[in-house]
Amino acid sequence: MKNILIFRKFPRKALSPTSWHRPHHLARFCTTPAASLLAPHRCSSSPSRPATPSRLLTMSLPKSDACRKSKVLVFGAGNFGSCLADHLADSQHEVFVWSRSPNIVQSLNDSHRNPEYLKDHIFPATLKAIGPEFPTAETIQQMDVLLFAIPTEGVRQTLAVLRPALDEDNLPLLIFVNKGVEINTRALTLEIIVDTCGPKIAKVATFISGPSFAKEIVRRQPTSVSVASLSKEAAQQASDLFHQPWFRCYTGDDPIGVELAGALKNVYAIAAGMADGLGFENNTRAMLITRGLAEMTRIGTAYGASPLTFLSLAGVGDLFLTCSSTASRNFTVGYRLGKGERLSYILDTLGSVAEGVSTAKGLKKVIDDLAVSAPIASAVYGVLHEDKDVHEQAQALLCLPAMSELDLPSTPGRPAQLLMRKLGMEIV
Numbered sequence: 001m002k003n004i005l006i007f008r009k010f011p012r013k014a015l016s017p018t019s020w021h022r023p024h025h026l027a028r029f030c031t032t033p034a035a036s037l038l039a040p041h042r043c044s045s046s047p048s049r050p051a052t053p054s055r056l057l058t059m060s061l062p063k064s065d066a067c068r069k070s071k072v073l074v075f076g077a078g079n080f081g082s083c084l085a086d087h088l089a090d091s092q093h094e095v096f097v098w099s100r101s102p103n104i105v106q107s108l109n110d111s112h113r114n115p116e117y118l119k120d121h122i123f124p125a126t127l128k129a130i131g132p133e134f135p136t137a138e139t140i141q142q143m144d145v146l147l148f149a150i151p152t153e154g155v156r157q158t159l160a161v162l163r164p165a166l167d168e169d170n171l172p173l174l175i176f177v178n179k180g181v182e183i184n185t186r187a188l189t190l191e192i193i194v195d196t197c198g199p200k201i202a203k204v205a206t207f208i209s210g211p212s213f214a215k216e217i218v219r220r221q222p223t224s225v226s227v228a229s230l231s232k233e234a235a236q237q238a239s240d241l242f243h244q245p246w247f248r249c250y251t252g253d254d255p256i257g258v259e260l261a262g263a264l265k266n267v268y269a270i271a272a273g274m275a276d277g278l279g280f281e282n283n284t285r286a287m288l289i290t291r292g293l294a295e296m297t298r299i300g301t302a303y304g305a306s307p308l309t310f311l312s313l314a315g316v317g318d319l320f321l322t323c324s325s326t327a328s329r330n331f332t333v334g335y336r337l338g339k340g341e342r343l344s345y346i347l348d349t350l351g352s353v354a355e356g357v358s359t360a361k362g363l364k365k366v367i368d369d370l371a372v373s374a375p376i377a378s379a380v381y382g383v384l385h386e387d388k389d390v391h392e393q394a395q396a397l398l399c400l401p402a403m404s405e406l407d408l409p410s411t412p413g414r415p416a417q418l419l420m421r422k423l424g425m426e427i428v
């Protein structure tokens with residue numbers, strides 16, 4: 001696969017080994033009695049800033065190019081944008097976060113708190129918020145890394161505004177963490193990037209996905225993610241940027257699979273939540289996770305992704321997390337539907353995005369186009385967007401005829417091949 005690397009060498013300054021081994025907020029939680037090593041604890045000078053289990057303080061990463069300081073601009077100060085900005089600022093990078101909300105910008109800068117998301121968390125004082133105006137071309141051009149943490153429906157518009165500020169011969173690293181499919185076009189983010197920024201930029205775009213609740217990352221609970229790009233070098237650089245003992249990165253070259261997995265698992269999390277809300281128990285959840293994985297793999301393979309990607313952190317890892325926790329917004333939407341609440345009321349009161357609701361719509365078109373069997377996703381679509389009764393959909397699923405367990409489509413790959421052609425590349 002031929003690939004031209006065009007992004008700028010980053011970062012510029014080397015971190016000192018001390019700061020690398022002990023990110024700044026951890027330095028405030030120095031020694032801890034052995035008995036409390038595993039319990040998150042608090043520092044008297046910063047009472048609400050939670051610590052990493054302190055034995056991590058003794059861990060260090062090998063010195064490499066990663067031990068350098070980058071200038072990062074995060075688009076979106078919601079749960080995930082704020083949490084990743086926090087993580088990178090703690091790793092001594094110079095981090096800016098853009099928000100459309102003047103209230104969030106002011107509060108992050110003045111009191112180091114986000115008044116709408118992760119409200120209990122105190123962010124590093126080094127983190128700077130900008131907005132509500134879109135960042136200027138001058139600001140964008142100073143960055144080594146642009147990190148997009150906004151819902152998929154906002155990516156096309158954001159990239160269209162941003163594009164004139166990008167110099168194809170001197171690109172920052174571009175990282176996307178959204179997990180969804182665009183409703184009207186059924187496009188993945190890689191395709192949105194090709195459409196708005198062109199193939200040269202899309203070839204180096206990098207996608208991070210995996211089991212990663214924002215509220216646990218800010219408490220430095222050990223977390224792992226998949227980092228995928230068509231450019232090996234871009235994936236490695238993104239991994240170097242994020243990798244820490246409590247945030248482990250695993251690189252790969254199947255961005256289409258990683259993206260699809262991240263988007264699809266949200267739909268199955270809604271299904272698992274519905275089952276819980278209806279009163280079904282553990283066997284049923286395990287069935288939904290396993291059959292959901294089979295569906296995801298079938299859809300992904302028909303699309304042209306590698307079936308193995310669905311066994312990754314972005315695949316089964318995130319599916320397992322999101323289908324088994326009430327901390328998931330998608331699971332919560334399903335649970336409340338199962339309990340009989342109306343979707344419009346649930347979305348009005350959720351306070352944050354549940355990407356599975358819009359993805360189920362885009363995904364339905366993908367499933368129909370591919371003529372792939374995805375009864376669980378279709379049932380979720382029926383409840384969300386065709387006003388079908390959740391009990392009836394569950395019953396219809398349970399009454400499906402017996403089938404073969406591990407069928408994969410025999411002629412996979414059309415949409416991915418079309419996308420690769422747009423990129424001037426072929427799947428090998």
Ligand SMILES: NC(=O)c1ccc[n+]([C@@H]2O[C@H](COP(=O)([O-])OP(=O)(O)OC[C@H]3O[C@@H](n4cnc5c(N)ncnc54)[C@H](O)[C@@H]3O)[C@@H](O)[C@H]2O)c1
Nearest residue numbers: 076077078079080081149150151154178179213214352353
């Ligand atoms: N929260 C998590 O734990 C988590 C983990 C991994 C991935 N993600 C993914 O990250 C993405 C963002 O999720 P989140 O949890 O931060 O959502 P959120 O609802 O908490 O925040 C979304 C942010 O994006 C902003 N936004 C929305 N539309 C926008 C637009 N058109 N232009 C600019 N900004 C816009 C909102 O104002 C808000 O600040 C989603 O795709 C989600 O699936 C979230």
Ligand SMILES: O=P(O)(O)OC[C@H](O)CO
Nearest residue numbers: 210211212213328329330
């Ligand atoms: O709260 P959810 O359902 O959007 O899940 C958040 C993340 O995607 C979990 O990895």
